[in-house]
Amino acid sequence: MRRAAVAALLALLPAAGACVATKQDIRDLQLGMATQQARQDSMVRALISRTELMLDSLSDQNVRLRGDLANRLLAIDRQLVQIQELSGQNQAQLGQLRTQIDRAAEEARRQQAAAQQSASGNNAESADEDSGDPQQLYDAANAALRRGSITTARAGFEEFLRANPEHRLAADAQFNIGQSYETGRDNGAAITAYGRVLELYPTSPRAPAALLRMGRLELARGSRGEARLRFNAVIARYPRSPEATEARTELQRLGTR
Structure with a gap:
């Protein structure tokens, strides 16, 4: 009888051990799930934090861009x-x-x-x-x-x-019209205006100066032959004028080129 009871007890021990192991596995599983959940929560919080930082950075950049744009618009307005x-x-x-x-x-x-x-x-x-x-x-x-x-x-x-x-200043006025075109870098219009000095006031002291300017403007725009003709005309028409001396200097610079 005693042997039968012992045998029955021994038979129940494996089943009890199996029951205990199953509960432990459940605890381990629950612990693992809790750990995994905590890790996921941590990762989510980190992701949210990084996202918030990125949004803050974008907001700051947007503010700076708006500020730069406002400054530029203000400068343009000024x-x-x-x-x-x-x-x-x-x-x-x-x-x-x-x-x-x-x-x-x-x-x-x-x-x-x-x-x-x-x-x-x-x-x-x-x-x-x-x-x-x-x-x-x-x-x-x-x-x-x-x-x-x-x-x-x-x-x-x-x-x-x-x-x-x-008027006694008429030749000067016409010469200054040519000078205004020359200052504005309109060489063609300047040459035409200086030519009017020669046409209307050929005996004026402004005439040789206008002719010399015409030669220099022709030279500036690459018309060397036309420039040479203008310089020679200064010497031929107004040989005693100061501009004749300058015209000779210009011809020496041109040489035979």
Whole structure:
């Protein structure tokens, strides 16, 4: 009887051991799952943290980009304001010059009417020369040329010539028109304007200077043969002028090339 009980107990031991092992495996599995879950939670938190950092960085960059764009737009706006201010100044200068031109033209018309009524042509010419308005118009245009306002200056000289074609400063005005084109790097128009000095005022001291300028402008645009003709013309037409000496120097530089 005792042996049978012992045998039965021994038979139950493996089954009990198996039951205990299964519970341990469950605990181990639960522990492993908890560890895995904790690891996944840690990875998710790290990923969320990195994502937040990236978003913060992108936000900072966006703010900087917006700031740079705003600064650039502000700089452009300031430049536009400066351009508008300069344009306003030029318009004001043009307005002043037009007023002077209108006054000079009106004065010239009055002088012409007075000259027609005068019995003495010499007295009329003297009155024209003594008038201050043509001189003021010439001085205003000349001041604009010195300032670099070449378009304004050219308009002033052209109006001066229209109202006073026989004035003692007429040749100077035509020469300065050529100089305004030359300053603006329009060599073709400058040569044409200087040519008008030779055509209208060939005995003026400005004539040899205009001819010399024409030769140098031809040389600047590569027309060496035409430049040589201009320099030779200075020497032939105005041999005693200072420009003739300069023309000879230019011809020596050209040589036989």
